Amino acid sequence: MHNDPLSLDAIAKHVDAKAADYCGLSDRIWAAPELAFEEHRAVAEQVAMLEREGFRIAKNVGGMATAFVAEWGSGGPVVGILGEFDALPDLAQESGVTAHKPTQAGTPGHGCGHNLLGAGSALAAVALKDALEAEGIAGTVRYYGCPAEESGSGKTFMARAGLFDDLDAAFCWHPHVINEVSTTSSLACIQAYFRFRGRAAHAAASPELGRSALDAVELMNVGVNYMREHMPSDARVHYAVTNTGGDAPNVVQAYAESLYLVRSPFLPDAERLFERVKKIAEGAALMTETSVSVQITDATSNVVPNKALQEAMYENMKRLGPPAYDEQDYAFAKDLQxxxxxxxDILASVKPYDISLRSKVLHDGVLSMPTREEVMMGTTDVGDVSWIVPTVQCHTACFAVGTPFHTWQLVTQGNLPAAHKGMVLAAKAMAATAADCLRNPDLIARAKAELKERTGGRAYRCPIPDDVTPDDLRAKAA
Ligand SMILES: [Zn+2]
Structure with missing residues (x-):
């Protein structure tokens, strides 16, 4: 199509026109890192810029002071771009150096690149808005300001509040060491306390009067460890004993508790596995004549991949090509390596993708789409969005190959030109694929049909119980 206002070239121009402003936004968020649920400055900065662009802002959504939705336009398909902006504790670090130099010891730093993540997603939303506005095209563009990704499941609470229900497609990205459309699923996760209550007694004088809650915790762990033989090999169960019932061996422990994480590549399977863990806990209580109470404190759904959207995004990424790094970008990345x-580190970072990338300094290509779908052995709150609306994510190379996540090595690159280039590429890929959805209703229809098929038609059900609030998780994160 000639002069198509929603073509990749047209969208890329709109992104380039505002790229410098949003790289500036990313750098300001990088320089003032804030932890999960505390991202007040980052939110204020983003809201101010999006308001200036004519977006309508809904603040304080999903029960979180730092969650917001910015919306522009009306009618047409509704597309949403997801942003994150929380930092990690104890990762303060100077920019552009090859040694560990905390700016202020013990303070947070952007160890996962979420400064870029939020600003890049906002840039994509604004560029798409500019394209629609210039030609008077119908359509609704949203930017979702999603707090507390690192600890707190911000998107899961936003999903529970119904904020994604009327979306037609969702887009997001993560700063990375490679350029690709993400095709992996992730693990659904259920986290719960098992609290056992028994009866204290003098452990020598009258042990027959005691009922040990610590015994119950131990027997539950033994039971779960026997279950491992008979559960799917891609599921995971981990535990921590969070209360042993005290330091005195001569007192029968009246109270003890453990915290369990149950994970599986498909939420309904995680729920079934969790039910089995609960039965083991009840068995442990029965054996010890104690009682047990179970409290789910956090949960996220697995990512449901969407091939229809992945293929559309891949076409755009392939045509855009990798970021145009210059000699200085390569020189610093090499020094840091x-x-x-x-x-x-290098092997671990490239092995899941393409082992031949181990000789690279910066990834100067775009990975082709794998034929097999893999499961990423981790959990993300994007999963909950992907159960409600067809969702696609890309990764772009913002950091040197081998850079481990959640480290000072990543923080030190977070506001450098190479990181900006990766961010701008991601904004183009997301905005162009969202534009594809706006001008091609068939793409949305295919993506929705695929989602229905992959979830077996099961409607989204938030895995966090209604009585758990963001404040509960916030209290734990603090
Ligand atoms: Zn992250």
Whole structure:
């Protein structure tokens, strides 16, 4: 199509026109890192810029002071771009150096690149708005300001509040060491306390009067460890004993508790596995004549991949090509690799994708789409969005190959030109694919049909119980 206002070229121009402003936004968020649920400055900065662009802002959504939705336009398909902006504790670090130099010891830093994530997604939303506005095209563009990704499941609470229900497609990205459309699923996760209550007694004088809650915790762990043989090999169960019932061996422990994480590549399977863990806990209580109460404190759904949207995004990424790094970008990335990134880090970072990338300094290509779908052995709150609306994510190379996540090595690159280039590429890929949805209703229809098929037609059910609030998780994160 000639002069198509929603073509990749047209969208890329709109992104380029505002790229510098949003790189500036990313740098300001990088320089003032805030932890989960505390992202007040980052939110104020983003809201101010989006308001100036004519977006309508709904603040304080999903029961979180730092969650917001910015919306522009009316009618047409509704497309949403997801942003994150929380930092991690104890990762303060100077920019552009090859040694560990905290700016202020013990303070947070952007160890996962969420400064770029939020600003890049906002840039995509604004560029798409500019394209629609210039030609008077119908359509609704939203930017979702999603707090507390690192700890707190911000998107899961936003999903529970119904904020994604009327979306036609959702887009997001994560800063990375490679350029690709993400095709992986992730693990659904259920986290719960098992609290056992028994009866205290003098452990020598009258042990027959005691009922040990600590015994119950131990027997539950033994039971779960026997269950491992008979559960799917891609499921995971981990536990921590969070209360042993005290330090005195001569007192029968009247109270003890453990915290369990149950994960599986498909939420309904995680729920079934969780029911089995509960039965084991009840068995442990029965054996010890104690009682047990179970409290789910956090949960997220698995990511439901969407091939229809992935293929559309891949076409755009392929045409855009990798970021145009210059000599300085390569020189710093190489220095950093030599000074502070191990051979093991490099292998770990490229192995899931393409082992031949181990010789790269910065990823100067775009990975082709794998034929097999893999499960990423981790959990993300994007999963909950992907159960409600067809969702697609890309990764773009903002950091040197081998850079481990959640480290100072990543923080030090977070506001450099190479990171900006990766961010701008992601904004183009997301905005162009969202534009594809706006001009091609068939793409949305195919994506929705695929979602229905992959979830077996099961409607989204928030895995966090209604009585757990963001404040409960916030209290724990603090
Ligand atoms: Zn992250």
């Amino acid at each position: 030599q000074a502070a990134i191990t051979e093991e």
